[in-house]
Amino acid sequence: MILGLKDVRKCAHNWKIFQSGAVPGRIVVPSEVSIRETRQIPFELDPPEHKHFRDLLNPWFKRPLEQGYINSLQQIIAELVDDVIHNGSTDIVSEFSLKLQSRALTLLLNVPYEESLVWINWGTHVFRSNESELDGEKAAILYDYIDNQIELAIKTPSDSLYSSLLNASIDGKKLSKEQIKGVMILTFAGGRDTVINAVTNTIAYFASQPSSLSRLRKEPEIIPRAVEELIRYFSPLTHMGRVVTQDTDVAQQGVTADSRISLCWASANRDASVFEQPNEVILDRKINPHVAFGFGPHNCLGATHARQIIKTLITTLTNKVDTIEVLSQQDNIEDWGAFQRKIGYEQLNAIFSPYR
Ligand code: HEM
Numbered sequence: 001m002i003l004g005l006k007d008v009r010k011c012a013h014n015w016k017i018f019q020s021g022a023v024p025g026r027i028v029v030p031s032e033v034s035i036r037e038t039r040q041i042p043f044e045l046d047p048p049e050h051k052h053f054r055d056l057l058n059p060w061f062k063r064p065l066e067q068g069y070i071n072s073l074q075q076i077i078a079e080l081v082d083d084v085i086h087n088g089s090t091d092i093v094s095e096f097s098l099k100l101q102s103r104a105l106t107l108l109l110n111v112p113y114e115e116s117l118v119w120i121n122w123g124t125h126v127f128r129s130n131e132s133e134l135d136g137e138k139a140a141i142l143y144d145y146i147d148n149q150i151e152l153a154i155k156t157p158s159d160s161l162y163s164s165l166l167n168a169s170i171d172g173k174k175l176s177k178e179q180i181k182g183v184m185i186l187t188f189a190g191g192r193d194t195v196i197n198a199v200t201n202t203i204a205y206f207a208s209q210p211s212s213l214s215r216l217r218k219e220p221e222i223i224p225r226a227v228e229e230l231i232r233y234f235s236p237l238t239h240m241g242r243v244v245t246q247d248t249d250v251a252q253q254g255v256t257a258d259s260r261i262s263l264c265w266a267s268a269n270r271d272a273s274v275f276e277q278p279n280e281v282i283l284d285r286k287i288n289p290h291v292a293f294g295f296g297p298h299n300c301l302g303a304t305h306a307r308q309i310i311k312t313l314i315t316t317l318t319n320k321v322d323t324i325e326v327l328s329q330q331d332n333i334e335d336w337g338a339f340q341r342k343i344g345y346e347q348l349n350a351i352f353s354p355y356r
Helices: 005-013 049-061 067-087 092-109 115-122 136-155 161-167 177-190 193-208 210-218 220-234 303-320
Strands: 239-244 248-250 253-255 260-264 321-335 340-354
Touching (some): 005 260, 067 092, 067 303, 092 193, 161 177, 193 210, 193 220, 210 321, 303 321, 303 340
Antiparallel strands (some): 239 260, 321 340
16 A cells, blocks of 8 residues: 555556556456456546547536536535425435435436436445445446446437447547446446545534534635545545556565555545644645545546535535534444544434524
8 A cells, every 4th residue: 555645646647557457347446356347447547548538538527617517516405405404313324415426426427317316226335235345246236227328328319428428439439338338337436435425524524513614604715625625634535556567666665567556545645744734624724735536647537526516515504504413323434454444424313403
C-alpha cells in the first residue's frame, strides 16, 4: 500500500510502470479476477486507448453542470429531506442515501425516473453479499440487467447513455456490446457505495457537529470548500490497485514485475506533511489537494455528479433542517485483516428537525 500523498500521486501518474489495463478485475482490491471477465471501461485500460474513451465520455459526464440537471437534482433532494422531516425517525442509509443515489443516477444516465425503483429494490448489498466481499451471483444481477438494457436500447433508441454509446465510434469503429457493458458496469458500481457513503457520512457529520450546519447556513460561500473537505475527510474509496510492469522502487521499497501495489487515497488524504490538522474537518480548508477522486489519467469520471450531489445536499439541509439527531447507528467497517476502516454506516436512524 502506498500511503503518502506525494508517492500516491507519483504512482497514479506513472501508468506505464503501474498499469490499470491488466487482466480484468486484477487492479480491484480484493481482486475480482475469479468473478468477472468483462473489462471495466475506461478504468481497466491504459493510454492511449484509455484517452479515446475518456474523450468520448467526458462531455456526457460534465452534464451535471447544466442548469436543468441541477434543478432536477435539487427537486430530488428537497423531496427526500422533506420526507425525513415529515416521517420522523428514518434509516438514512436505505431510505435516504440509497434513494438519493438511485434517483440521481437516472439524471446521469438520462433514463426514466421510474428505473430508480429497480435499483432501490436491489438494496445496499447488491454487488456484495453479507458473507463475502466477492460474490459472483450478486454481480450477475447487475450484468444481466445491463445486457438487457443494451438490447432494449438497440430496439428502442432514446437519449440515454446506452443509446449514446451505441451511436458512438472510436477511430471510425462502433463500440462493441462488450465495451458498452464495460462502461455501464463501472458507472453503476463506481458510483453506488461511494455516493451512498458520502451522503450518509455527511448527514452523520452534521448530527455530531450542529454548529457546522449553522455556520454553512450563515456562510454559504464556503459550501464548495466544505464539499471538498468532507470528501477528503471521508475518502469513500479507500484505495485502488495497479499492476507493476517492471522491477522498480516505490516509496523506498523494491517491487517486482507482475506484483500489485495499491494507491491508498484515504491515507494520502490524511498526510500530515500536506494537510494541517489532517484528522479534523476544517470546513473552509484553503489548500486541499486531496485525491479522494483519484489522480492522473483515471481521475474520477463521476466526480462532477458526486460533487453536485454533496453541494446540493448541504444547501438543501441548510435551508430546510435545523438539527439532525442520530437515534441509533451501525457502522460499516471495511475489514482487510491487517487493518479496518470505517467507511460509512450499515444503518443510521436519524431525525431531522425543520428550520423555520
Ligand atoms: C464520492 C463519490 C466518489 C468517489 C469518492 C469516487 C472515487 C474514485 C476514484 C478514487 C477513482 C480513481 C480510480 C483509479 O485511479 O483507479 C475513480 C474513478 C472512476 N469513477 Fe469515481 N468516485 C465517486 C463517484 C463516482 C460516480 C458517481 C461515478 C459514476 C456514476 C463514478 C465513476 C468513476 C469512473 C467511470 C472512474 C474511472 C475513470 C477512469 O478510469 O478513467 N465515480 N472514482
